[in-house]
Amino acid sequence: xxxxxxxxxxxxxxxxxxxxxxxxxxxxxxxxxxxxxxxxxxxxxxxxxxxxxxxxxxxxxxxxxxxxxxxxxxxxxxxxxxxxxxxxxxxxxxxxxxxxxxxxxxxxxxxxxxxxxxxxxxxxxxxxxxxxxxxxxxxxxxxxxxxxxxxxxxxxxxxxxxxxxxxxxxxxxxxxxxxxxxxxxxxxxxxxxxxxxxxxxxxxxxxxxxxxxxxxxxxxxxxxxxxxxxxxxxxxxxxxxxxxxxxxxxxxxxxxxxxxxxxxxxxxxxxxxxxxxxxxxxxxxxxxxxxxxxxxxxxxxxxxxxxxxxxxxxxxxxxxxxxxxxxxxxxxxxxxxxxxxxxxxxxxxxxxxxxxxxxxxxxxxxxxxxxxxxxxxxxxxxxxxxxxx
Numbered sequence: 001x002x003x004x005x006x007x008x009x010x011x012x013x014x015x016x017x018x019x020x021x022x023x024x025x026x027x028x029x030x031x032x033x034x035x036x037x038x039x040x041x042x043x044x045x046x047x048x049x050x051x052x053x054x055x056x057x058x059x060x061x062x063x064x065x066x067x068x069x070x071x072x073x074x075x076x077x078x079x080x081x082x083x084x085x086x087x088x089x090x091x092x093x094x095x096x097x098x099x100x101x102x103x104x105x106x107x108x109x110x111x112x113x114x115x116x117x118x119x120x121x122x123x124x125x126x127x128x129x130x131x132x133x134x135x136x137x138x139x140x141x142x143x144x145x146x147x148x149x150x151x152x153x154x155x156x157x158x159x160x161x162x163x164x165x166x167x168x169x170x171x172x173x174x175x176x177x178x179x180x181x182x183x184x185x186x187x188x189x190x191x192x193x194x195x196x197x198x199x200x201x202x203x204x205x206x207x208x209x210x211x212x213x214x215x216x217x218x219x220x221x222x223x224x225x226x227x228x229x230x231x232x233x234x235x236x237x238x239x240x241x242x243x244x245x246x247x248x249x250x251x252x253x254x255x256x257x258x259x260x261x262x263x264x265x266x267x268x269x270x271x272x273x274x275x276x277x278x279x280x281x282x283x284x285x286x287x288x289x290x291x292x293x294x295x296x297x298x299x300x301x302x303x304x305x306x307x308x309x310x311x312x313x314x315x316x317x318x319x320x321x322x323x324x325x326x327x328x329x330x331x332x333x334x335x336x337x338x339x340x341x342x343x344x345x346x347x348x349x350x351x352x353x354x355x356x357x358x359x360x361x362x363x364x365x366x367x368x369x370x371x372x373x374x375x376x377x378x379x380x381x382x383x384x385x386x387x388x389x
Contacts, residue, residue: 026060123239
């Protein structure tokens with residue numbers, strides 16, 4: 001068997017496994033049918049899981065993977081157009097029980113991208129293609145919302161409150177013990193669809209959005225699009241910003257944006273109202289974490305440490321005066337990956353050339369898309385735990 005055929009088999013196998021894991025995740029989200037049950041007694045496989053249970057997850061997986069595939073092949077075909085050697089997408093599955101069913105996908109460029117124009121075109125093609133497909137799925141989902149009592153099949157206990165259930169059931173005292181409460185944050189795109197596409201009487205509550213596969217998968221895709229469009233390093237947004245402003249200005253903007261992103265992600269993670277014993281452990285650990293993230297700036301170690309100390313000090317003081325002030329700790333792992341593995345700066349291109357007017361317009365459009373997709377707190381998962389009487 002040739003190495004090329006083996007490579008194709010690898011890509012297909014990763015896609016097939018990811019299709020299975022995202023479908024399992026979709027079944028769990030939409031209908032509460034997990035194949036893995038986690039209880040206080042341990043982790044168990046639900047042997048009564050059926051093909052019908054599996055099929056229930058197909059709308060989520062088809063929607064999510066279609067958007068993801070459009071994004072990756074946007075990069076792929078533009079790279080081929082410029083005769084840049086590129087791999088097919090590597091899909092990254094997550095085992096059953098993990099939230100999304102996938103960590104996304106990536107392609108590898110196997111030959112250098114020489115010019116600013118090529119770098120810009122390859123970078124922007126992915127998020128533009130994925131965004132267009134995501135908007136299509138979201139439009140369909142909001143235009144075909146089920147009746148308002150659709151949610152009662154998943155939560156029959158809500159029916160006693162009628163369609164005003166949201167006023168009562170999301171109070172901690174009224175929620176079942178052990179339940180996972182998943183909520184999403186609204187971004188400008190969801191506000192648009194809720195205002196101009198969806199029937200106001202059928203708009204789902206943000207606590208129940210996971211039961212609407214097209215909306216949930218479409219929203220998650222917008223979050224991934226936003227992350228890819230961050231103007232940092234060699235993310236898609238980094239390529240776009242580099243093409244618009246050049247090497248020196250990109251370096252300044254990316255550095256500032258990364259520090260602000262790190263500051264927001266860690267805000268409130270360590271605060272003065274934690275127990276003293278926890279603070280003695282968390283403070284040095286968190287400062288070290290900030291330091292390693294800041295290594296992506298490629299500054300002298302002393303400068304990185306001083307910036308880490310300044311970030312922590314400002315976070316600590318702010319949370320002292322405003323105890324409810326909180327960032328989004330869910331970003332911390334992503335910031336760590338950016339600072340440690342991806343890097344904050346964009347390497348210079350071999351051929352520096354100004355972008356055409358059309359490309360500049362597309363670049364600003366990508367910035368608008370970033371703003372439309374951005375939400376400070378994209379998804380929150382909390383488990384209701386009540387004290388034992």
